[in-house]
Amino acid sequence: MSPLAAILFRDLRIAVRVGGGALIGVLFFLVVVTLTPFALGPDIALLQRIGPAILWLAALLASLLALDRLFAADHQDGSLDLILMGRAPLELVVAAKALAHWLTTGLPLIIAAPLIGLLLNLDGRAEAALVLTFLVGTPALTFIGLIGAAIAVTLRRGGLLLAVLVLPLTVPVLIFGVAAANAAMVGPVPFGTPFTILCALTLASLVVGPFAAAAALRQEME
């Protein structure tokens, strides 16, 4: 098994074991979205209008939940020291960890989104568009969050700093994710315009995230 596959499968295994937190994100997502209709009241038109925004906000917060443990757990038990002594480039190791994180927190959101969309009175077309924006946009949330997780690795209560560092950086993803979902529902701009920008943001974060996170980790371990 290659070192990267070893990291990927280890993180997946830990996530689905007791205390691993694979389902915490998606449960949090479901709870937040379910609470929204109760808070806003039974105004179906309003729910439909703000539905994509609610779902995107909930997805953003849910993907941040387990992120602070991404490197901190490995740092506390000494695994990170050994990982730095491996022959696999740290950038790729970091990307493998991010992939494992996305598979256990991002992917469940995408599966849950169509079901939960019913609660917000979204029609089929809107749900399809929303799932598509989630599929493209949630990796960007993970890979941007990766940088914050690496910077906060040595801090005891890193989760708070992580949220403050990462949330502002995710604003473009949020804007174009919601814009694409809205465009598919009501227009006036075509779906493709904001969606293409969302794709570009994700591609950029896939490149920048691992390099920035690896650099931050090397600095932190000094």
Next chain:
Amino acid sequence: MRLSATDLACRRGGREVFAGLSFSLASGEAMAIRGRNGAGKSSLLRMVMGLIRVAAGRLALEGGDPEMTLGEQAHYLGHQDALKPSLSVGENLRFWAGFFSAAEADIGAPLAAVGLEELIDLPATYLSAGQRRRLSIARLLAVKRPIWLLDEPASTLDAAAQEKLGEFMRAHLAGGGLIMAATHGVLGLDGAQELRLDQSPSPQVVKDGSP
């Protein structure tokens, strides 16, 4: 293979931990690093691992793989065991073996060597401190790397396990390996060099290893 340091200095948080450190360690040789708390024993090991920058001087490995860094040719056994409590004994070892070498590593023999083969399916959370340490030692046996960096390797081990560790270290040295061990106790190796970090004016090798 020869690991040598010339006028090595280490700085942590702006404070000089040690300076003017020189030593030379060849294949088949071991070195015990001694010094009071805070003298820089662990820092020296982490410097060889490549985790701490060399503030001054030179640290070089002759005869190693020129494509790899020093840390990539070394094993580290530290205070922390780098084990995941939710994974089983076998899964923990198989992960590190897979991470450190591309080839399919055999984990049965190393586990048997440290006496944990019957616990292979037990989650690591149920292991005692000594068993966790033995599982970490199995990692050193599962993947071959020429340099062993040990930080208080015998802590938490019982007498029998310390004896076993001594055997593993002797076998490693006989196979041409190098060992650097930070310890307050006895290393259990004859003819090991002894490096004292709290010697003034500069750290020095007080015993050169020749019997």
